[in-house]
Amino acid sequence: MSVLALLAGMGGPRQIIVLYLPLLCSSVPWFVLEKSDGNGLEKLSYLLACTVNFVFSIAGYVINSKILAQKFQFMVYDIHYKDFSLESVVQAFNGILRTFGYSGGKIFSFATVLNGCMFMVVLMVAVSVYTGITGKCRLSFFARSLSGYFLCAVIIYVLLYAFTDIPYADRYNLPILVFAIPVIAVHMKEVLWNQTVKRGICVFALGVVYLCGVRKVYTALNIDTTAPMREVVDYLLDRQVVNGYATFWNGNVMTELSNGEVAVRTTSCAEDIFRTDDNLYRWLQLKEHMEHKPEGNIFILLTQEEFAACPQELLAQEEAAFSNANYILYIFPGYDEFAKRLEGRT
Structure with a gap:
């Protein structure tokens, strides 16, 4: 260990x-x-x-x-302390609920049934943790220590976002919330209740997890989140412009959608694209990208939100080669020309 x-x-x-x-x-x-x-x-x-x-x-x-x-x-x-943020606490709490299965939708729909079941599972976890740490039921030391760990992990997780500037994502709570099911299972095994009742509760909890999972997968299958990006990739491939810059989460999607034909040098934020020093994001970056500038025509891909944070005096002089509801694409005749324009030269 x-x-x-x-x-x-x-x-x-x-x-x-x-x-x-x-x-x-x-x-x-x-x-x-x-x-x-x-x-x-x-x-x-x-x-x-x-x-x-x-x-x-x-x-x-x-x-x-x-x-x-x-x-x-x-x-x-680099994680830094910040003043207490209630907004971050709410964000983490909502993320925990989403991980348990909460989702939006109309009140008079199947989403209400699933959300109601989800809250019942959350209540089961809360009761199991409460009885485990307070000793209200005669449980083994293993069951009580598991409840104690789960409670401490959730508290530390929420406080981490409340007092630091660490970026939030729902997937970060999975290593903690995965213990929710063992907490319920161990509690149900040891608590002195009727066996039929305990089996029914466990089957209900597993059924809710299964139904929420199926619903999330089914919903995700019906949402084509990459359609706007595929339009950009097709535009670039048609014109044989296969080298350029984009932020991390956009650039890697472009490489994937093009089966590796589009080589994207990624940055952590849009502002870094418009710097001529060592501005590339080192995470999952090809070593070649760190050592050599791109050759031939290059593209700059920005989301509509990123566009507002970029140097408007430069972009105002350029006409977007392509745009849709999500992205704006610029094409420059080589990196040297792009660098000259960044430096204010023609």
Whole structure:
């Protein structure tokens, strides 16, 4: 386990935050505050195991940031503290609900049924965690420690967004919320209820997860989010303009949709496209892109939102080669010409 913690820490701070730190935080109260019930050795072993794994994960992160960073190039995220943001808390809370299955839709529709079932599953998780950490039911130490970990992980997760500028995405809560089902399952196994009732609750919870998953997949299949991007890719391929610049999430989609024919140098933000220094985003970037400028005609792809943040004095002199509801495409006769225009030369 310590080796896994070391390797996880070498992958960055995310696993430390979502796994090893909550484990450590949840193990201390069990050992210090809970009344002795004859399993003190088990609690001490749990505390020591969580502490050792946390230390090894930190050691892995130190190896990553102080040793490997000097030999290899990889992306490093700078996270800064900020004033408490209630908006970030609400954003994280809504993301948790969406992960459980909440979705928009008309009130008088099937979405209401699924959302109602989703809230019942959330209630089941909340009750399981509450009874686990308060000792309202006679549960094993494993069940209670699992509830404690889950609660600490959710609290740390929400506080992370409330007090730091880390960018938010729903997928980041999956490593935590995946433990919601084990929390319910372990609780149902150990609580002294009628077996038929417990089986019914478990079947209901699994059914809700299944139905919400099927609905999300079915909804996603009916949404063609890449249609506007395919228009851009087809336009470029028809004119044999296969080198250019775009922001990270747009550039990699272009490469995928063109089966690798369009080579995009990606940046972290649109403003970086209009810089002549080393402005490329190093994450998933070809080494060739870092060492050489593109040859031949080049394109600049911007979303409608990114366009507003770009140098208007330059773009005002250029006519967009192509645009649709989502994107604006500019084509320049070579990188050198583009660089001259950036520097104000003709």
